[in-house]
Amino acid sequence: MRETIKAPELTPVEQQALEHVWIHTARWLDLAERDGLRVIIRGEGCRLIDAQGRTYLDGISGLYLVNVGHGRAEIGEAMARQARELAYASSATYTSLPAVQLADVLSGITPGDLNRIFLCSGGSEAVESAMKIAKQIQVMRGFPKRYKVIARLGGYHGSTFGAMSITSSRNEAYFGPFMPGVSFVPSPNRYRPTFGLQGEAEDLRCADAVEQEIVAQGPEYVAAVIGEPVSVSNNNHVPSPKYWKRLREICDKHGVLLIMDEVINGFGRTGRMFAAEHFGVVPDLMTMAKGLSSGYAPIAAVAVSDRAFEEFKRKDVGLAHLLTFGGQAVACAAALKNIEILQRENLAQRSAERGDYLLRRLESLRAHPTVGDVRGLGLLCAVELVQDKRTKEPFGWGPPAANHPFSRRLMALMTERGLLSRVFMSIQVAPPLVVSNEEIDRIVSIIDESLAVAEREFEFA
Numbered sequence: 001m002r003e004t005i006k007a008p009e010l011t012p013v014e015q016q017a018l019e020h021v022w023i024h025t026a027r028w029l030d031l032a033e034r035d036g037l038r039v040i041i042r043g044e045g046c047r048l049i050d051a052q053g054r055t056y057l058d059g060i061s062g063l064y065l066v067n068v069g070h071g072r073a074e075i076g077e078a079m080a081r082q083a084r085e086l087a088y089a090s091s092a093t094y095t096s097l098p099a100v101q102l103a104d105v106l107s108g109i110t111p112g113d114l115n116r117i118f119l120c121s122g123g124s125e126a127v128e129s130a131m132k133i134a135k136q137i138q139v140m141r142g143f144p145k146r147y148k149v150i151a152r153l154g155g156y157h158g159s160t161f162g163a164m165s166i167t168s169s170r171n172e173a174y175f176g177p178f179m180p181g182v183s184f185v186p187s188p189n190r191y192r193p194t195f196g197l198q199g200e201a202e203d204l205r206c207a208d209a210v211e212q213e214i215v216a217q218g219p220e221y222v223a224a225v226i227g228e229p230v231s232v233s234n235n236n237h238v239p240s241p242k243y244w245k246r247l248r249e250i251c252d253k254h255g256v257l258l259i260m261d262e263v264i265n266g267f268g269r270t271g272r273m274f275a276a277e278h279f280g281v282v283p284d285l286m287t288m289a290k291g292l293s294s295g296y297a298p299i300a301a302v303a304v305s306d307r308a309f310e311e312f313k314r315k316d317v318g319l320a321h322l323l324t325f326g327g328q329a330v331a332c333a334a335a336l337k338n339i340e341i342l343q344r345e346n347l348a349q350r351s352a353e354r355g356d357y358l359l360r361r362l363e364s365l366r367a368h369p370t371v372g373d374v375r376g377l378g379l380l381c382a383v384e385l386v387q388d389k390r391t392k393e394p395f396g397w398g399p400p401a402a403n404h405p406f407s408r409r410l411m412a413l414m415t416e417r418g419l420l421s422r423v424f425m426s427i428q429v430a431p432p433l434v435v436s437n438e439e440i441d442r443i444v445s446i447i448d449e450s451l452a453v454a455e456r457e458f459e460f461a
């Protein structure tokens with residue numbers, strides 16, 4: 001029998017939250033009646049404490065971003081110093097000292113010639129900006145018809161209109177019609193291969209599908225191809241480096257700009273500063289957000305290659321795009337201190353090492369009847385759930401899998417046991433990069449116990 005959930009007595013702040021806060025995607029009854037409301041009060045390292053005084057392990061780094069861990073006082077101090085000195089200077093017409101310093105640091109740590117930095121406030125904004133930059137570059141290069149964008153099935157690029165339009169799980173019923181000129185191609189998935197091939201051959205076939213789509217759309221109409229190096233929304237498949245190398249060649253051959261969306265992957269998450277480094281590829285544009293400030297301030301960026309920026313110099317034309325909060329000085333100070341910590345504590349390397357340990361520990365979950373696959377890169381791991389290991393039948397496709405009663409129950413059981421994570425087609429495990437082996441052991445044992453209870457309740461053998 002399913003355990004019944006008793007919502008605790010609400011504290012005053014929880015009562016206020018229920019009355020006024022729009023918790024973005026939460027369902028009303030989950031908050032009001034099913035013990036789904038969490039007002040987080042404090043954080044330290046990988047731990048969070050809520051208004052009830054309950055402690056949780058943060059298995060998802062907030063939302064894949066608190067890379068340096070919670071409670072870093074020195075970031076707060078850097079922000080306070082900057083706010084006292086100067087909080088804001090318009091990035092549309094001038095710039096500020098911390099914005100210059102941050103652009104300089106980002107040029108240094110991003111791969112290849114990604115030396116021109118456009119600052120903005122969040123991942124969706126970075127993606128919107130990257131698409132507009134790509135389209136303007138194409139026009140300035142003399143290709144005014146190149147407006148189409150090719151994205152990948154299963155990918156996620158954000159919730160604002162343009163970014164949503166290139167996200168394959170976009171909600172047609174609520175928000176269609178979308179931005180015109182978007183098409184989707186299969187992305188590497190060795191567990192459920194679209195083309196029925198094995199390993200690298202499947203990855204390369206997916207790269208060829210991008211070329212076929214460019215040709216089908218007409219290369220003279222295609223502005224850009226966008227993809228996440230390792231896509232969380234597509235359950236963390238890790239392609240062969242040859243996949244990205246081939247995409248690079250295909251884009252060059254057809255005059256299409258390659259955008260790598262490193263909003264989640266960047267800043268050490270996958271065990272390198274940027275995931276592009278694993279694949280030895282330099283995109284024309286790279287979007288980044290999340291780990292750029294580890295969530296201490298809302299800040300994001302698009303890094304643009306020298307070659308792509310060249311046209312703006314030659315034609316002496318400004319970008320037809322501006323954002324008031326782009327390069328906000330206090331947010332830049334937070335990002336600078338955050339990157340200093342990432343480098344000082346060698347957290348990308350630590351992510352690689354702890355990620356290996358985490359993946360090894362997660363492998364033990366394969367014994368569960370509902371665990372179909374385990375994979376990941378660095379501290380960006382996924383445990384894919386199935387109803388039947390033989391047929392690989394999932395609990396739903398894409399984000400709706402989160403609404404399956406099994407996924408919902410599993411999520412509740414993990415939360416009750418003190419682990420914050422996400423469950424859709426996979427259980428997502430992406431703790432702060434400062435996570436210890438003991439904390440990893442605890443994360444895995446909570447998932448193990450919760451799976452066992454849910455499987456018993458739903459009668460999986």
Ligand SMILES: Cc1ncc(COP(=O)(O)O)c(C=O)c1O
Binds near residue numbers: 124156
């Ligand atoms: C790959 C990717 N791109 C873009 C976004 C959008 O970022 P934001 O939610 O900061 O707008 C996300 C968010 O999770 C993401 O994962």
